Amino acid sequence: MKIIGRTTWAIPGGRIPLNSTGPEPDFTSNEELCILNAGYQDAKVEITVFYESRDPVGPYRITVPAKRTRHVRFNDLIAPEAMPLDTDYACIVDSDVAIVVQFNRRDTSRAENALMGVMAFPVD
């Protein structure tokens, strides 16, 4: 059976834009984690967030059911605590089964939206 993805991913370049233009939530500036679980088992995912000048925070826990994808906005995470906007961060995404992780940024600070999507770095 083909295994799609990895169990540990890293995203070094996070910074959620503070301001937004346009109706929310569609046009809220955000950073988003897109997780694909192409396997046959639910993925228990843990995110640890790193900052420049304080200890890491986490884990933020998410389940991605088997054969499903989940898109999660970093802006909406509140457990264990809300992430600060407009602040540099990085994160490690750990899963108990192989997953594929993409990172998107949507910046609507100005009416001309800026979009960016990159693959996270597969660690293992």
Added chain:
Amino acid sequence: MQQEWTNWSGSLRFTPGSTETPSDEEELAQLVCRAASDGRTVRAAGAGHSSSPLVQTEDILVSMERFRGVEHHDPGAREVTVKSGMMLREANRAFLDLGLALENLGDVDLQSLVGAIGTGTHGTGRRFHILSHHLIGGRLVNGRGEIVEFPMERDSEFVLAARVALGALGIFTALRLRLVPAFRLHRREWCAHIEDCLADLDRLIEENRNFDFYWYPRSDEAKLRTLNFPEEDQKTTIPYARCVKEMSGWSGEVIPRQRELRFDEIEFFFPAEAGPRCFREVRKRVKARHRKSVGWRVLYRTIAADNAYLSGAHSRDSVTISLHQNNTLPYDEYFRDIEHIFRDYGGRPHWGKKHYLKAGDLRPLYPMWDRFLELRQRMDPEGVFLNPYLSELLGCGRTAPLHA
């Protein structure tokens, strides 16, 4: 060595001089009597779910955990007298065994019944009062160490003061409550856009037995919660919302929920008609000023007017708005800033949550403020039940010398 005391959110920590757990009324009365003659102070603590320093003391802290169980039940009158240390969850189960219930509940049932009553704890629903409204009598130990009974029939005025007493009138040992027949509810949770919810707010409040909503400041989405009698709930529809959860059960099983994520909170009561405008202003301010560090929710609830002297809903149908912040994040600047808006709308603080008001700010907000203070003075002339926070809050000092 005395153990440090911490409240639920962890924002309050202190080490009492001693912690006492009396096993009966007599023992408690003697303890207070001794404290009074030694010039010491006594504070009673419930389950530590308040985040204002009501129970903070360097002197004697009393736990009523040994005062448990139902003392008396009058089925005809639907009256129950319970010992004051019962936890709310435990009380709900005991009431259900008797075919009875509180008419409403708040978000959790992990407080003590007496602690919830002590700060005017409430749920949501425009026809329902704060929990204290059930109180129609009981017994307490006053500041002289005397056991005082206060039946509604003989001293209704005192009961109105006792309904929200902040532990300042004495230590309750028994609570006499008039309850309602046990009932089941159907609970649903819905996701919607906040603007759709606000446009439909009057109907949602009117048509549901219990309705409240949480607004999420970083998405402008809202979580709506409706509770209705199961047989009547079929007709409830919210066309613009998505139902994400539902359950049915006895009121005590479905109104309170688990809260594992710790937070600090500030909550104010407003005249019902001012609620929507106040909420809109809070929303604007949070988005303009606090979104960087605030990701958690703002809660909007309704409560019926009552006549307890220090109730937030005293003589006005009310709306409450509360702000939540993760307990690991700073809350002070956020809460202080929004409190200005709360005050502009005539807000009264929830006594058990964070706020920055003092006696001078509070007195004009409560028509029966002075009367409450007179009764406090009568019950506790030497201020045995005062701590520095309460003295400042109520604007009354101790008359006895402080314990050296």
